[in-house]
Amino acid sequence: MSIGPQGASALCDSPAQHEPRAPQPWHRRKWLPGRHIAPALESKRPVLHRRAAVLYGTVQVWLAVMIAPLQVAYLADHERFIPTLAYWHYAEWSYLRPGESLEKRTARLRSCCGHQQIPTVFVALRDGALLGSAMLVAHDMDTRMQWTPWLASVFVAPDHRREGIGAALVRHAVEVARSMSVRRLYLYTPSTKAFYSRLGWSPLERTSYLGVDVDVMLYDIEAEPDAAPDDSPGTPPGNSGGLRRGRHR
Numbered sequence: 001m002s003i004g005p006q007g008a009s010a011l012c013d014s015p016a017q018h019e020p021r022a023p024q025p026w027h028r029r030k031w032l033p034g035r036h037i038a039p040a041l042e043s044k045r046p047v048l049h050r051r052a053a054v055l056y057g058t059v060q061v062w063l064a065v066m067i068a069p070l071q072v073a074y075l076a077d078h079e080r081f082i083p084t085l086a087y088w089h090y091a092e093w094s095y096l097r098p099g100e101s102l103e104k105r106t107a108r109l110r111s112c113c114g115h116q117q118i119p120t121v122f123v124a125l126r127d128g129a130l131l132g133s134a135m136l137v138a139h140d141m142d143t144r145m146q147w148t149p150w151l152a153s154v155f156v157a158p159d160h161r162r163e164g165i166g167a168a169l170v171r172h173a174v175e176v177a178r179s180m181s182v183r184r185l186y187l188y189t190p191s192t193k194a195f196y197s198r199l200g201w202s203p204l205e206r207t208s209y210l211g212v213d214v215d216v217m218l219y220d221i222e223a224e225p226d227a228a229p230d231d232s233p234g235t236p237p238g239n240s241g242g243l244r245r246g247r248h249r
């Protein structure tokens, strides 16, 4: 088909030809590789916006929890956590004290709260949330009353394990014991000998206790050089504590 001069000028001079073209939506542009899926995405835009907002919120909460500094404090200064902590301990170790109810354990934990004394309870906190605990107690094994004091109830919330919290709690408890002139600290554990070995504890013996095979371990504070508590901001100075008797796991 050929177009004559008139026909050609008629085509070129049509008013539509001179009007500025409306800009193409970005996803219609031919050079864009994803233009075929873009219309589908366009229709899902509200859903995507909602999901992005949820993701953004989640990331912000996660960052707040992860970046906020870890604090190790006395439970005595955060008594509102006693019921939660008692429940955690009960769920983890009730098999070692079959006759003890949750209520009794809660009362026992409350009675151990104190500052710079033995017994005492430390809590790990981040951004106001309870993450773990450790205790210093006079006795933890009825069969080893000649040894005192003991580290006990080292516990980290399952969702926050392997973040260094357990290590921070143990180091903090050792430093507080050192500040009270404790020379040797003991503990027993059914299953976490390796965890304590990494932190400088030595195995003393393997024995059976309450029907469970346990490792008894020692931390020789006297043999260690003085160390400032690095990740233990709650450590109080001085030596004003006394020992009270009682088994505490």
Ligand SMILES: CC(C)(COP(=O)(O)OP(=O)(O)OC[C@H]1O[C@@H](n2cnc3c(N)ncnc32)[C@H](O)[C@@H]1OP(=O)(O)O)[C@@H](O)C(=O)NCCC(=O)NCCS
Pocket (backbone or CB within 6 Å): 092, 153, 154, 155, 156, 157, 160, 161, 162, 163, 164, 165, 166, 167, 168, 188, 189, 190, 191, 192, 194, 195, 198
């Ligand atoms: C045991 C427990 C306190 C460890 O706490 P955590 O916060 O996960 O430990 P951390 O992140 O501070 O770990 C410190 C080091 O010990 C190692 N570790 C942690 N848990 C361990 C375990 N169960 N066995 C062997 N090593 C362990 C870590 O890999 C880490 O090693 P690294 O320094 O070379 O990286 C925690 O798993 C827990 O609460 N368990 C249940 C209660 C319990 O068994 N308490 C022990 C007292 S009986």
